[in-house]
Amino acid sequence: MILIKLGGSIITNKEKPLSARRKTIDNLAKSLKKIQEPIVIVHGGGSYGHYWSVKYDMHTKERKYDLRGVAIVKNSMIELNKIILDSFLKNKLNPYCLPPTDFMTGNKPITKKVKEIEKISKSGLIPVTFGDALWYGQNKTFILSGDKIMTHLAKILKPKLCIFALNEDGVYSDLKSKKLIHELKGERPSISENKMDVTGGMTRKIEEASKISKMGMNVFFVNGNKPERIVKAVKNRKFEGTVFRGK
């Protein structure tokens, strides 16, 4: 099984509120069609979820956030999710929509439910989940990042490979020269700059990727604008991007 995160910066136009990159999403779907093994998809919030989370000052910490914000963030994620599902359908994939409320309780994954995701993907359906605003309990809510979902799912499902499709070639050691780091073995790179969003942008991704690789799985960061690189990564061909080597 392959676990793939479609980052918010690749599926949406981060500079423009509420705008999906439909052509890019279609191209990603066409490439995913070429993968001959079970896959699970997680997608981010980009200029949908993050736009509203910022407006309503909502973060990953469990707090009593504005309920209007919670409702609007959730609604916007459903809207973005629908665009992804429609594109998958159009490109002859069979997505199976799974909001995170389906397998999370508070900030913890429900193991039994997560294990079901594997069965769904092995049947040929493609489970599709996403970062979202979630109920925590005692009138508190929080923003659950799709990156965090990747770690939760990886820990239980032990996929063969985890892929993060980004709007960049991978992790750069230096942002100005765009010098790509090809491989990381356990060490945490110090990145020179970071575009932050409410769930932590690239820093969060690196943190989750390091956690997953420490559990023994390989994690690949690839440029989602060149989705054939995802297919190559899966097929073990020449890989272009950054690998977090699992130990």
Ligand code: IP8
């Ligand atoms: O883009 C966060 O998911 P991410 C989604 O994967 C929201 O961090 C609701 C901001």
